[in-house]
Amino acid sequence: MKTVVHPDAPLPAPLPVADTAAQAAGAPAPEPAYGAGRSEKRTALWIAAAAGGLVLLGGIGLTHLYAEGERAEERAAAEVRAAAVLTTRLDRIETWLDSRRQSLRALAGGEALRILATELAAAQASGRQTSVTPELIFLRGALERQAMAFGASGLTLLRPDGEAWMVVGDAGPDLARMPPARLSTIMETGTPVTADAGTAETRAVDLVVPVRSLQDAGETVAALAARFPAGPLMAAIEAPDALATAGESIEVTATSAPTPRTDGLLVATRQPEGLPWSLHYTRPWDAILADSRGPLVAGYLVSGAAALAVITLILGLSWRHGTATNRKLADQYQRFATRMESERHLLDTVIDGITEYLFVVDSRGRLRHANAAACALVGEPRAAMIGRPLADVLDDTETATRLLTLGQEGRLSWPTECPLGGQSRWVMVLRNPLRGEGHDHEDGWVVLVQDITDLVQERIRTESLQRAVVRALGRTAGAADPYLADQASRMERIALLIADEMGLDHDDRLTLEFTAQVSQIGKLFVPRDLLTKTERLTPEEREVIKAHIGHACALLDDLDPSLPITHTLTEITERLDGSGYPNGLSGDEISLPGRILAVADVFAARTAERSYRHAASPEDILDILKKLPDRYDAEVVAVLAGLVESGRY
Structure with a gap:
């Protein structure tokens, strides 16, 4: 629903400061009663302080309840994101393994390799000696080219008893020393095996697939093992992606390695299937909960303003209805107002330290306050902006309406593009209601606009x-x-x-x-x-x-x-x-x-x-x-x- 702006609507009337009707009519001023004045002053101050304190405590309490809810949602969202990021990385590992497993299976399923493996297995079974043949030399060269083609650092063709028929590449000799249990699994079940072959300095993965007999596709006559360097994969997994959030990092360690420290951090860990690796996602809680500070500060400001308004109202009424101590109370009120102005100036300084654009508008869309960032965006001093419709200040009715209606109350909106400050910008908007309880001000909105154009x-x-x-x-x-x-x-x-x-x-x-x-x-x-x-x-x-x-x-x-x-x-x-x-x-x-x-x-x-x-x-x-x-x-x-x-x- 769009906000309707009435340019000719009257501004809220100021609160009465003093009743001067008696002086205007020529009535004599009452005689001061200093004892009663001091007592009434103390009473008024106590009442004002108590009421202001209650309002301030209530506002702070509600602000903390709201902020805790926001923090809980941000924690839950961060945990969901951690799970999603780890799932993406696990999918990348699985895709990497699948592509190399498919390449190795295709190589093991080649007719030439199956023929040679079948003949060698038959020779071994009959006790005949096998010698280096032109076919074996040719196949070794072909395997070496295939290993280079799909990035393997070594290939080995193994007999059922664990002896190597053929060794290719730098890592071939290591592959020839395969643990008997792993080879036994291949030969008995025909199931491919994946193993971590890396060290602290160099990460690598061994893949082993069966080589089937040419005559009987269900018989395993040899095993083809390959070693693939996993360094680039690890670097890609640990590198942040284009949409990584502040402080987010991923570390890959061996499963046996110590768990990273968790103090002050969100830590999530997942293990890829079939590999003794652990993926550790970490992100500082400070970075996760950073967005909740804005509503907390705004709540403190609103609570402080409400408390000051209550105190001012009570003291003003006490001063207005005073008799003999009217002048002293007025003087005291003036000093108190000066102090409140100093407090207001302090609050303005805090608000001006917020880098997002902050607008406070009443129910008619008129600007009641703007921080320094908003003034810099518009290019006008704050005094020239106060009291004007937000649409007039931004020089764009549609943009003002969108800022006042975008997203759900108390939640950041989805990114949207709109003209701001003379150029098109992408923004996210947080709207919080400003209730005019006690008639100290009109209902309105505190609107926080975050510029995400660069992102x-x-x-x-x-x-x-x-x-x-x-x-x-x-x-x-x-x-x-x-x-x-x-x-x-x-x-x-x-x-x-x-x-x-x-x-x-x-x-x-x-x-x-x-x-x-x-x-x-x-x-x-x-x-x-x-x-x-x-x-x-x-x-x-x-x-x-x-x-x-x-x-x-x-x-x-x-x-x-x-x-x-x-x-x-x-x-x-x-x-x-x-x-x-x-x-x-x-x-x-x-x-x-x-x-x-x-x-x-x-x-x-x-x-x-x-x-x-x-x-x-x-x-x-x-x-x-x-x-x-x-x-x-x-x-x-x-x-x-x-x-x-x-x-x-």
């Missing part, structure tokens, strides 16, 4: 840079294959239309936009004849095509981690029933952006004509999607159907 502009610059990088990657795919560019463009348009209909927030829309633009980049590493093949693909050919997700993730690892682009990219080919790839996610394990892109990918691909097939109609593809609610999100499909039926796509 918002920095985020806009970051998003712009990331958008440029993502579009450059998308154009790279388009330059190599126009069909890939067409698929990415159609996916982006469909996904954003669905997002608008479902009311997704800004970050989710950015995630959809960026992920769609780079969704096809991994297919540049897939042979073109497989992408355009019209016959049924063999299982091996399907695996080659599926690897495009891993190729894309390897390219996107260095993008801004504040958006889950790489994670969402891996969800495009996942299905609700768990039949998708690369991770076999199901149900709620797949995010809403991932579900939207899964539907958009199928719809865009099947309704577009290719050199090896004709395009299907949108209605036919929608019918297929509707019949598969166990694989594709029914709500997303329904929204897409509505877009098609309404002609918006």
Whole structure:
């Protein structure tokens, strides 16, 4: 609701200072009664002090209750943020592990390696001697190139008894000395194993995957171990992101290391699955509770002002109704008023020390007070601003209305853009009511305006840079294959239309936009004849095509981690029933952006004509999607159907 400003409304009438009617009529002044005057003076002072003290104590008590509530909310919000930040970092570790695990699995699943491992295992089983063959030398060179390609510092091919068949890279000899229990797990269960191989100086992760027999895919004939340096990953996890708050830090330690100190700090700890690491999130409580000091100071100021107003009122009434001691009481009141003016000046000094813009307005929108920051913003002295409508002071009716109505009472509003001080600024507004109880002043508002323009502009610059990088990657795919560019463009348009209909927030829309633009980049590493093949693909050919997700993730690892682009990219080919790839996610394990892109990918691909097939109609593809609610999100499909039926796509 907008605040209605009445420019011609009268200002509040000042309180009467003295009753001069008798003097104006020529009535004689009463004779002073000094004894009674002193007694009445003491009584009035005691009453004024008691009332002012009660008002001050009550105001301070209410302020503390309110401030404690604000602190509790800020503590809870800080704990939620700590959990969210740690979850993001854990997701980044899991994504890092998944990408390297997939690369190692793809290498272990190569036909040449499986043939050689099967032959070596057979030779070992029959007691025949194995010798260095040209195939072994060639495979060693190929493994060395693969290790360099996906960043491993060493590879080792191990026999079931723990002896090394092949050692590649600097870390290869260490991998050859694998603990028997770890190798036994691989050989008996065929389950990949992850282990921390780092030291205090160098952090690294060992991954071990089984090598299957060529004749029997269920038989493990060897183990392929790789060591990946984790230093860059640790640095990226511990580095603050673009939206990090003041004092926030993340430290990665071994699980056995001592827990960081907790005095004066919020500390949250999580461990990634499968690794003996601990992620410690810390943030000083002083930084977390900094925002609660503003309302506390404002409450103190309001309480002090109310107490002073009560004291002034009582003393004024006592002076007005005095008889013989009227002159002495008036003189005493004058001295007291001077002292109160000094106190008011002190309060003004405190308020002027606040860097945010503070406006105090009455119920008609007229300015009653402004701090030094607000005066500097407007470019006028305080005296010239008092009593004028806030819309007139800011020279913008719409901005004044927004400041007086934005957000909920007693809570910081969402960031909003509005003209202030002759330029467009991003601000957050905190409004607290000013009640005119006791008729000492009108109802009104204390409005605190926080300028966050620099923070918002920095985020806009970051998003712009990331958008440029993502579009450059998308154009790279388009330059190599126009069909890939067409698929990415159609996916982006469909996904954003669905997002608008479902009311997704800004970050989710950015995630959809960026992920769609780079969704096809991994297919540049897939042979073109497989992408355009019209016959049924063999299982091996399907695996080659599926690897495009891993190729894309390897390219996107260095993008801004504040958006889950790489994670969402891996969800495009996942299905609700768990039949998708690369991770076999199901149900709620797949995010809403991932579900939207899964539907958009199928719809865009099947309704577009290719050199090896004709395009299907949108209605036919929608019918297929509707019949598969166990694989594709029914709500997303329904929204897409509505877009098609309404002609918006």
